[in-house]
Amino acid sequence: MNYWNGKTVLVTGASSGIGRALVQQLLQNGARVAACSRRLDAMQAALGPETEQLLLFAADVSVPDACEAFVAAAVAKFGGVDVLINNAGISMRALFAEVSFDVLRELMDINFWGTVYCSRFALPHIVSRKGVIAGISSIAGYRGLPARTGYSASKAAMQAFLESLRTELLPSGATAIWVSPGFTASNIRNVARDASGKSQGETPLKETQLMSAETCAGHILHAVERRTRNLVLTRQGKLTVWMNKLFPGLTDTLVYRHFLKEPDSPLKK
Numbered sequence: 078m079n080y081w082n083g084k085t086v087l088v089t090g091a092s093s094g095i096g097r098a099l100v101q102q103l104l105q106n107g108a109r110v111a112a113c114s115r116r117l118d119a120m121q122a123a124l125g126p127e128t129e130q131l132l133l134f135a136a137d138v139s140v141p142d143a144c145e146a147f148v149a150a151a152v153a154k155f156g157g158v159d160v161l162i163n164n165a166g167i168s169m170r171a172l173f174a175e176v177s178f179d180v181l182r183e184l185m186d187i188n189f190w191g192t193v194y195c196s197r198f199a200l201p202h203i204v205s206r207k208g209v210i211a212g213i214s215s216i217a218g219y220r221g222l223p224a225r226t227g228y229s230a231s232k233a234a235m236q237a238f239l240e241s242l243r244t245e246l247l248p249s250g251a252t253a254i255w256v257s258p259g260f261t262a263s264n265i266r267n268v269a270r271d272a273s274g275k276s277q278g279e280t281p282l283k284e285t286q287l288m289s290a291e292t293c294a295g296h297i298l299h300a301v302e303r304r305t306r307n308l309v310l311t312r313q314g315k316l317t318v319w320m321n322k323l324f325p326g327l328t329d330t331l332v333y334r335h336f337l338k339e340p341d342s343p344l345k346k
Contacts, residue, residue, distance in 0.1 A: 079106055079107055080106075080302045081103060081106035081107055081108040081298070081302070082106065082107035082108070083107060083108070083109070084108045084109070084159040084160060085108070085109045085110075085111070085151065085155040085156070085157055085158050085159050085160075086103050086108050086109070086110050086111070086158075086159060086160040086161075086162065087110075087111045087112075087113075087147070087148065087151055087158055087160070087161045087162065087195070087199060088100050088103070088110060088111070088112050088113070088162045088164055089113050089114075089136075089138050089147075089162070089163055089164050089165035089191065089195060090113075090114060090138075090164040090165030090166060091112035091113060091114050091120055091123075091124065091164070092114035092115075092116060092119035092120045092122075092123050092124075093119070093123060094261075094290045095164055095213060095258070095261060095290045095293050095294055095297070096112070096114070096164045096165070097123045097124065097290070098289075098290040098291045098293070098294035099162060099164065099294045099297060099298065100112050100124055100131070101124070101294075102291070102294050102295065102298060103298070104130055104131060106298075108130070109130050109131075109155045110130065110131050110132070111131075111132040111134060111147070111150065111151035111154070111155065112124060112131065112132065112133055112134070113133075113134045113135070113136040113138070113147045113165075114135065114136075114165075115135065115136070115137050116135065117133060117134075117135040120133045120135075121133060132150060132151060132154050132155070134146075134147050134150050134151075138163075138165045138187060138190075138191030138192075138194060138195060139183070139186035139187045139190060139191055139194075140194075141194045144191070144194035144195045144197075144198055145194075145198045147195070147198075148195065148198040148199050148202070149198075152202060157202050157205065157206060158199050158202035158203050158206070158208065159203070159206050159208040159209075160203070160208050160209045160210075160211065160301055161195060161196060161199045161203060161208075161209075161210045161211065162211045162213065162297070162301070163191065163192040163195055163196065163210070163211065163212045163213065163235075164213045165187060165188075165191050166187060166188045166191075166213065166231075167183065167184060167187050167188065167228075167268060167269065167270065168184075168225065168228045168268075168269040168270070169181075169184060169224075169225055169226075169227050169228050169269055169270040169271075170224050170225065170269050170270075170271065170343060171224060171270070171271050171272035171343055172224055172272070172343045172344075172346065173226045175272040175343075176226070176227065176272045177272060177273055177274055179274055180227060180270045180272070180273075180274045181226070181227035181230075183270065183274070184227035184228055184230075184231045184270070185227065185230070185231050185234070187231075188228070188231035188232060188234075188235060189231045189234040189235050189238070192212050192235050192238065192239075193238060196210050196238075196242065196253075203251050204246070204249045204250075204251045206251075207249070207250035207251050208251055209251070209252055209253070209254060209301050209304060210239070210242065210251070210252070210253040210254075211253070211254050211255065211256065211297070211300070211301050212235050212236070212238075212239050212253075212254075212255040212256075213255070213256055213258070213297065214232045214235055214236050214255045214256065214257045215228070215229075215232045215257055215258065216257055216258075216259055216309065216314045216317055216318065217229040217232045217233075218232030218233045218235060218236045218255075218257055219233075219236075219257065219309070219317070219318045219321065220317055220318065220321045220328065220332065221233075222332065222336065223332065223333055223336050223344055224336060224342070224343040224344060232257075235255065236255055236257075236307070239253040239254065239255050240253075243306070252304050254300060254301065254304065254305055254306055254307060254308075255307050255308075256296065256297045256300050256305075256307070256308045256310065257307070257308065257309045257310065257314060257318075258288070258293050258296075258310045258311070258314070259288065259309075259310050259311030259313050259314035260287045260288070260311070260313070261287055261288045261289070261290060261293045261310075272343075288310065288311060293310065296308065296310055317332070
């Protein structure tokens with residue numbers, strides 16, 4: 078039996094990358110999907126027009142009222158919520174000594190508070206169906222990364238929030254989980270903020286050599302279906318988390334050297 082057939086799923090950050098792949102795979106599996114992004118035109122270009130199975134909603138998840146309106150629109154169209162996937166997020170690449178406080182605040186507003194707002198408004202609907210709240214985190218949530226202080230902090234906060242929420246939900250039959258992709262081919266590095274808050278424009282990685290967004294989305298949906306507590310993807314990601322637990326000092330050095338080798342690395346200053 079197809080777990081997703083007939084389920085109502087909310088996906089944030091749906092206009093590109095992992096979010097777009099999640100929506101496409103959910104629709105292929107018979108789910109009803111409410112997708113949101115800040116730009117409605119970008120979602121329409123990526124996912125096509127609305128249908129009976131698909132709601133497209135323009136919302137900035139850093140704004141509580143927008144999150145509330147998104148959840149309300151989904152409930153009005155589909156009658157409830159089974160799963161919320163908090164996927165919306167941005168990254169950064171700048172030294173802490175140089176980065177604007179506005180950049181750090183924006184990262185927390187979208188990556189952490191966006192998850193909190195959407196989860197709060199979807200919570201009663203998900204509890205009534207004993208469903209799942211999921212967060213798309215990062216290896217940076219386990220191991221802080223240089224030149225990504227705000228991003229690492231926002232993902233660590235997301236994970237702590239979801240772990241606390243999962244424990245609160247134990248008597249309800251609902252649950253909260255998170256998935257931490259390693260480097261995945263997506264648009265997140267192209268729009269990552271520099272020290273002043275501008276998009277860096279180019280990715281420092283060879284995107285074609287990374288896990289595809291489609292493969293990553295498949296792992297995420299499998300984790301939600303199995304209600305996996307937390308899942309770390311990629312061999313490099315698993316090794317980093319393991320090394321950081323057992324050999325934190327050595328991992329500091331290895332992580333520094335890894336990011337020092339990036340093209341135009343801020344660490345070279």
